Amino acid sequence: MTITSLSDLSQNILLRRQSASLRVAFIQATNQVATGRVDDLTLELRGQFGPLAGVERALALTASFLNSNGEEALEVDARQSVFEGVRSQANQLFGQFMTANEEVDTAGVRAAGKASEMAFATAVNKFNSQAGGRTLFSGTDVNLPALADAETMLVDIENEIALAGATTAADLIAVVDDWFDTGGRFETVGYIGGPQATTGRALSETETTPPAITADDARIREALSAFVLGGLIGRGALEDYVGERGILARTTGERMLVAENTMVEVQAEMGIVQNQIERAGVEVLAEREALETSRTEIVGVDSFEAAVDLQAIELQVRQLYTVTAQLADLSLVSYLR
């Protein structure tokens, strides 16, 4: 006869299977609550890892970009203060040269000249200064100084003047200008740094700073030449030709003004770079926040939801245990005693 019955074994296996699957779900829910991260990411993302990989990469690069940004800011700020120092020296010397009149105030002119010589030495030291162990104005040879010793340069220039036999201010100025010109001796005797870098630093995926300015730059040469002219006066150039000295002194004063303006121009350029650095830094920080939000959206679990899920599964497990216990009692055997 056919009587429908349910075998003990099938009931047992059914309960065991359900208990096992609930336990797996329970462990997953616990992990999600504890870590705040989706337990099975592959299933959650349905295999689409592209966006997450992009976010992770961008985040890893953010730290490097911020680091780069800091290092560039350090160097640019240092350069900016060098230019400021040179500019203010030029400004001061301009004043000194303009008020001193050679015919009336030989001592004043000589004093201005000596001040120029010292200013030249200071400027050379400034252009050889380092930030973070790297020379600021020597291009890619960051371990070498940018300019030769001030005295060396002045001696070489004086030699050139003597060789040219310059006796007028105009001739002397021409020698000095030649010395500092493109192709002149400055490039071998004066500038001992390396070539200009091909690129600045990467501030973000899209922004790079311009290559750093070197002491080889025409504008710096212009400023240095003004100091050199003043320095030569201080070292006694054209002493025997009082009239020429006067002309030289006046020209030097004019050149100091030009030097100051040139420095202002370079400072403006540095200022633009400083702005770029700051703006890029802010952008990268904002991007980092956005990326972290994206990442949380992709892999994170809402902690409230996760806790609710965990509770629901726990309840289910308890219910299953109750049912299992009660079914165990429901056997004819216990009633046939």
Added chain:
Amino acid sequence: MSITSALNNALSGLTAASRSAQVVSSNVSNALTEGYVKREIQLGGRMIGGLGAGVSVLGVTRIVDDILVRDRRLADSDRAGSSVASDFARQVIDLVGEPDDAGSLSGLYAQFDAALVDAASRPDSDARLAAVQTAATDLANGFNRISNGVQTLRESADLEISTEVARLNNAMEEVAQLNGDILRARANDIATVALEDQRQLVIDGIADLIPVRQFPRDNGTVALYSVTGALLVDTEPATFEFTNTGIITPDMTLASGALSGLQINGTGVSVSGDNSPIAGGRLAALFRLRDTDAVAVQTDLDVVAQDLVTRFEDTTLDPTLTAGDPGLFTDAGGALNLADTVGLSGRLRVNDLVVPSEGGDLWRLRDGLGAAAPGSLGDATLLSGYSDALARTQVPSTGGRFSGGEKTASALAADMLSIFGQSVTSAEARASFSEARYNTLRDAELADGVDTDQELQRLLLIEQAYAANARVVQTVDQLIELLTRI
């Protein structure tokens, strides 16, 4: 005489009751035995000379639904096969790593990228150059590890095939032997229920490996065929042959002859495709893992490795290189050989010229691999060039499962992971479907098993019947005594 026949009837009733009790006890004792089929006793009226003469035990039958068993076996084969595929897909994802894991392939790409930016900011810093070399080495090692992992999975599959083939051969021999035992038992009129149970269990074991069709033959024997028509057991068992290959490398395939195929009774058979004699089931799935799925994974990995190598093997990027020189990433120290890219990811190495422990110099990362001497300390040209090389989009080589558009280096790696991830999704969907189907059929089959409540109810009836028959014997005995006292 009617009184004697009454006695005989009662005695036959007692026998029937005892035999019933025996069946009930057998059922109850095996209530929790998997593979035990519930027995039922068949009782019929005994006829002697055309007249009824008590009860006779016609036999003990196994309560089994053959259709259900057949379907459950097919579902079992399907489940076994799809679980192999889904497990493999998962293991591949585990090898590559998910992107938010720093040790994953995507994570290693990102760290290499970041190290390059750091070094370009201060090319004079040895520490930063060392970080670049370490990150590059980690990336190359990552590729090596994944490639080795994939080949290890192939080796495990190969080993498992050889173990399972041995098990299959044993099982088929057992079935043939049980066939013989059942035949002999029938001839001697001995109950064959236990033997049939055993045979069913053994065939269940075979069904796990190959989907089977069972055909009843004369005298209780069965013939076993695979669903696609290969003979497993008829009068004689078939013999499967397979040779295990110890170490497997990416260039070894079934087609190249380096890996063993399957032979049935000495004839080679195809192991892939829907018409293969072993199609469906665990055995075919293992072959597919070894010969198709793992090979596809390895190819994808090699395409990504090749993409990485070509980005750096560029004389416009590094002018100190001459054409034909290996770049930053090498194929076991040499340049990329387009004719031999199989297994490239396992051979990927950072160029020794930049590895101090291999006699190289860190400054070559900055100044070029072919540079004779260190150059300007602050020159970041090459290092930022390397960054650009990674960020540039290029078309990957053909052969993998990529869509063929232009991609950056890390996007290609992420694409590869996504391809693997989608394999997981589809394999797991398939596996959970076949698991659910199997469970449903198994539950239905088990429902026909031993229910102790029902058996105990039956026992109550048997008790009653035995008592009644004993009472009849007692009464007849009294009747006979009455007669003898006359």
